Amino acid sequence: MLKLYNTLTNQVEEFKPIEENKVRVYVCGPTVHDFAHIGNFRTFLFADLLRRYLKFKGYQVHHVMNITDVDDKIIRKSVEKGQTLREYTQIYTDYFFEDFDALGAERPEEILRATDHIPEMIEIIKRLSANGHTYQSDGSTYYRINTFTGYGKLSKMNFEGNVTGASERVDSDEYEAKENARDFVLWKAVKPGEPFWETDLGQGRPGWHIECSAMSMKALGETFDIHAGGIDLVFPHHENEIAQSEGATGKPFVHYWVHAEFLMVEGQKMSKSLGNFFTFRDLVEKGYTPRAIRYLLLSAPHHKQLNFTLEGLRGAESTVARLNDFKLRLNEAAVEDGETPATAELIARSLKRFEDAMDDDLNTAEALAAVHDFVRETNSALAQGSLKADDKKALLAAVDRFDSVFSIFGEVKKEMLDSEIQALIDERQAARKAKNFARSDEIRNQLTEMGIILEDTKDGVRWRRK
Numbered sequence: 001m002l003k004l005y006n007t008l009t010n011q012v013e014e015f016k017p018i019e020e021n022k023v024r025v026y027v028c029g030p031t032v033h034d035f036a037h038i039g040n041f042r043t044f045l046f047a048d049l050l051r052r053y054l055k056f057k058g059y060q061v062h063h064v065m066n067i068t069d070v071d072d073k074i075i076r077k078s079v080e081k082g083q084t085l086r087e088y089t090q091i092y093t094d095y096f097f098e099d100f101d102a103l104g105a106e107r108p109e110e111i112l113r114a115t116d117h118i119p120e121m122i123e124i125i126k127r128l129s130a131n132g133h134t135y136q137s138d139g140s141t142y143y144r145i146n147t148f149t150g151y152g153k154l155s156k157m158n159f160e161g162n163v164t165g166a167s168e169r170v171d172s173d174e175y176e177a178k179e180n181a182r183d184f185v186l187w188k189a190v191k192p193g194e195p196f197w198e199t200d201l202g203q204g205r206p207g208w209h210i211e212c213s214a215m216s217m218k219a220l221g222e223t224f225d226i227h228a229g230g231i232d233l234v235f236p237h238h239e240n241e242i243a244q245s246e247g248a249t250g251k252p253f254v255h256y257w258v259h260a261e262f263l264m265v266e267g268q269k270m271s272k273s274l275g276n277f278f279t280f281r282d283l284v285e286k287g288y289t290p291r292a293i294r295y296l297l298l299s300a301p302h303h304k305q306l307n308f309t310l311e312g313l314r315g316a317e318s319t320v321a322r323l324n325d326f327k328l329r330l331n332e333a334a335v336e337d338g339e340t341p342a343t344a345e346l347i348a349r350s351l352k353r354f355e356d357a358m359d360d361d362l363n364t365a366e367a368l369a370a371v372h373d374f375v376r377e378t379n380s381a382l383a384q385g386s387l388k389a390d391d392k393k394a395l396l397a398a399v400d401r402f403d404s405v406f407s408i409f410g411e412v413k414k415e416m417l418d419s420e421i422q423a424l425i426d427e428r429q430a431a432r433k434a435k436n437f438a439r440s441d442e443i444r445n446q447l448t449e450m451g452i453i454l455e456d457t458k459d460g461v462r463w464r465r466k
């Protein structure tokens with residue numbers, strides 16, 4: 001039974017979907033004004049892990065992610081470049097999905113753009129107005145938070161005594177004319193030179209929070225199972241989503257709120273001024289592989305802070321290389337027919353340990369420990385030559401099962417064919433005969449690099465794979 005820590009109840013709870021065998025998940029997606037950084041990808045890979053594990057458990061998953069393609073930064077940058085919002089955001093949306101795919105994340109069932117859902121947002125704001133949750137000021141529409149009794153239930157913040165004119169600024173998406181500093185904007189009146197939509201609420205554009213209420217409820221219904229995102233979104237974004245959705249519908253919005261913790265880099269908060277700010281692309285340019293980055297970002301459970309270091313990333317490189325090498329060797333192992341009880345026991349024990357760990361609020365560290373022990377034990381069986389054909393098949397299936405969740409073993413690259421290796425060896429023999437030792441050495445080095453070991457025997461040159 002899968003258990004998840006639910007930010008709403010502050011407890012680890014058994015997961016029970018609304019509809020049997022089907023899970024509806026919404027994940028707050030990227031704001032597409034720049035390249036995504038590794039902190040962003042920690043959250044998106046956590047969401048990927050969650051969806052993959054739900055599928056591992058046999059659920060049918062409907063996963064929705066939004067693209068925030070309108071906000072202050074996007075407007076400013078697109079105006080600077082003389083591009084329309086759509087032209088500007090399409091560029092960074094494409095970059096985002098290149099990175100997303102390279103990191104092995106599965107595409108959600110639906111990817112929705114905010115600017116394609118303006119009518120749905122207006123509809124919710126009208127319902128909120130009808131329910132007495134809004135007020136207008138200078139052409140903008142605000143949510144009056146003290147009309148929603150549950151306000152603060154997600155973030156556990158206490159809003160009593162929060163008076164008009166309080167100077168604390170909690171939301172960058174705001175105007176001056178609010179009654180209460182915590183009130184937030186639903187619809188922003190147009191400003192000169194900015195793009196706007198013509199609506200029943202006047203010319204303007206949506207606030208950030210209303211996007212996610214509109215898109216999630218459109219795609220998944222007024223009440224759905226899981227809402228995920230980074231922990232930095234708990235307040236105000238997710239708190240405001242609850243106020244909007246529940247204020248409009250009068251129904252519970254989401255059953256399980258799950259959040260990925262912060263990512264630290266070299267022990268500090270990632271920031272451009274500290275020089276520890278990395279986009280995914282920065283790391284690829286430094287020569288790191290997407291699979292190692294994926295491994296490192298998934299290696300710490302989502303409810304713990306992850307300290308991302310380049311040393312850790314180098315370690316992850318050798319780990320994923322080792323896992324790939326293992327898969328390759330297992331694939332190529334020559335075995336006799338039959339099966340052994342020891343292998344069946346190893347697989348059952350490893351899969352159970354893996355599943356127990358993942359059921360425990362997605363404890364990836366322990367699940368990966370189960371995978372590594374499985375690899376170690378299989379390696380020693382390989383070394384002893386005790387594996388049979390059915391063992392090998394079952395072991396490879398177990399690898400696929402682990403990898404359906406983590407996707408860290410990589411593909412088995414087609415090695416050089418035996419005939420190609422033999423041709424090189426023949427060429428080397430000919431070179432030696434012709435006393436062309438430079439060419440002969442070159443071929444030997446090439447073969448060594450590919451893990452081919454040459455042995456001179458009295459019957460001629462033999463070769464084997466390392």
Ligand SMILES: [Zn+2]
Pocket residue numbers: 027028029212237
């Ligand atoms: Zn959101």
